[in-house]
Amino acid sequence: MPYPNNAEPATEFDRLVAIDHQHILHPQHHPSEHEKPLLWTKGEGIYLINDAGERFIDGLSGMWNVSLGHGRRELIEAATRQLETLDFATAYAGSSHRPVIELSELLSGVVYPSIKAFYFTSGGGEATDTSIRTARYFWRAQGRLEKSKIIARKLSYHGSTVGSASATGVDEFSDGFGPRLPGFLHIESPYPYRFVNPNPLKTQGQAAADLLEEAILREGPETVAAFIAEPVQGGGGGILVPQDDYFPRIRAICDRYDVLLIADDVITGFGRTGRWFGLEHWGVNPDIVQFAKGITSGYVPLGGIGVSARIKGVLDHAEPAKRWWHGYTYSGHPVGCAVAIATIGVLKKEGLIERTEKVGTAFLRRLQAELADNPNIGDVRGQGLLAGIEFVEDRATKRTFPGAANVGPRIKAELLRRGLCTRVLSDVVCLAPPLTATEDELDRIASIVIDTLSQPFDRFKA
Structure with missing residues (x-):
């Protein structure tokens, strides 16, 4: 096995990293961020353990998905039992099996009342593609061939496949790959901290929602198939919680112009926000819901959509x-479905949905109270056990730090030094700890964040 500069590795860590550098393309790949990667070897509860035996709090639940923490026996045993009986069988038309049938019945009892049937994928990006294709098929099957456009929002994240990246409202996911597919357009996010209301006679939420109506009318209602939106914008926006009157107005606009509403609950599903699914906070029912991540607590890949x-x-x-x-x-x-059944069982048995709303509220309030005096903290927001802390160079103008200042990576490194592994998305520290985190563990996470961010940010500037 050749190594860089033909030098033999000094340690086992060096050997593995050398192989990694030679043979792996990582998500959002760039070698500058991967010179000395964290090499995870074990997970226990809310902790990840690296090759050196160091323990770090998993502050983002893996990638927003390990909602039950690491090492849950119920999930491991469910996967093992299923592998020992039926490791794989197709679910194409003409075939079925018990795990997919039982999961569908179980989902129908926890999902939005409007959703009646399910299709399963391997993850969230495939779920987005499935939603888009289903929305277009729905209208074409009824002879409405022009009704194919998909409206999404800026700062949304819906995946990295060709179709889902076209819906994603973060330019970096498309700029290096050529133009988005035709038929996709984006409106501004409601983003309460930064949305500029153009109409003082409307609330901020109403004005943001009305951008959808304007886009539908501009394009022609007969051409618009669906509007896709995350209940809380996470992976692209940095935990953007909409105004309370935003989604009810979105639902009314979709009904008025016969446009399907797709709820992207990939991050917000299965209790993350303190409800089973995110739009429940505002009493809104979608026509299509897409899910992944928390449905199996990340133990095996599984996603899907539900339709009306x-x-x-x-x-x-x-x-x-x-x-x-x-x-x-x-x-x-079948293995993914079996683990999903076990995951939903734990969520129900331990009352984690209701608990998440309670502990998440206390967690957010502490962050808001103890970071309020820092002139470099612009906004602290969240829902359930999702929280975002947006930092700014100037609070009065909401001016962001220049990229060259390298503030975000320095904050991430300092959090890691203190034992918290999480994501800093542009100018937002994102937190999404496992739903099973104890109150003491949540206090520990909050203390690390507060100790790191409570003072002005001069020390983080390049």
């Missing part, structure tokens, strides 16, 4: 030759 009875009816009554020609090999994988 109206949509399922169109799919059920299509001519066989013009059926919904969509499918993935691993749709409804």
Whole structure:
């Protein structure tokens, strides 16, 4: 095995990293961020342990997904039992199996009341592509061939496949790969901290929602298939919690112009916000919901979508030759479904949905109270066990630090030095600890963040 500069590695860590550098392309790959990576070897509860035996709090639940923490026996045993009985069987039309059937029935009891049937994928990006294709199929099957445009929001994240990246409202996910697919457009996010209300006669939430109506009318309602939105914008926006009147108005606009509403609950599903699914906070029901991450607590890949009875009816009554020609090999994988069933069982048995709302409120209030006096903290926001701390160079103008100041990476490194591994997304420290974190553990996370961020940021400037 050749190594850089033909030098033999000094340690086992060096050997593994050398192989990593040679043979792996990482998500959002760039070698400048991977010279000395964290090499994880074990997970215990809310902790990740590296090759040196050092323990770090998993402040983002892996990638927003390990909601039950690491090492849950119920999930491990569910996967093992399923592997010992039926490791794989297709769920294509003409075949089925008990885990996918039981999971579908279980989901129907916890999801939005509007959702009646489910299709499973391997993750969130595939779920977005499935939602888009389903929305377009739904209208075409009814003879409305022009109704194909998808409206999304800036600062949204819906995945990195060709289709889901076209819906994603973060330019970096498209700029280096050529133009987005045609038929996708983006409106401004509600982003309460930064949204500039153009109409003083409307609330901020109403004005932000009305941007959807303006876009539909500009494009022509007969051309718009769906609007896709995260209940709380996480992976692109940095925990953007909308105004209380935003989504009810969005739902009314979609109804007015016969546009499907797709709720991207990949991050916000399965209790993360203190509800089973995010739009429940505002009493809104979508036509399509997409999910992944927390459905298996990240233990095995699984995602999917749920659709309304109206949509399922169109799919059920299509001519066989013009059926919904969509499918993935691993749709409804029996092991993924078995782990999902176990995950939902733990969420119910331990009352984690209700608990998340309670402890999340206390967690957020402490962060807000103890960071309020720092002139470099612009906004502290959150919902359930999602929290975002936005830092600024100047609070009065909300001016951000220049990228060359390298503030975000320095904050991330300092948090890591203090034992907290989490994500700093542009100018926002993001927190999404496991739903199983004890109150003492949440206090520990808050203390690390507060100790790191409570003083002015001069020490973080390059």
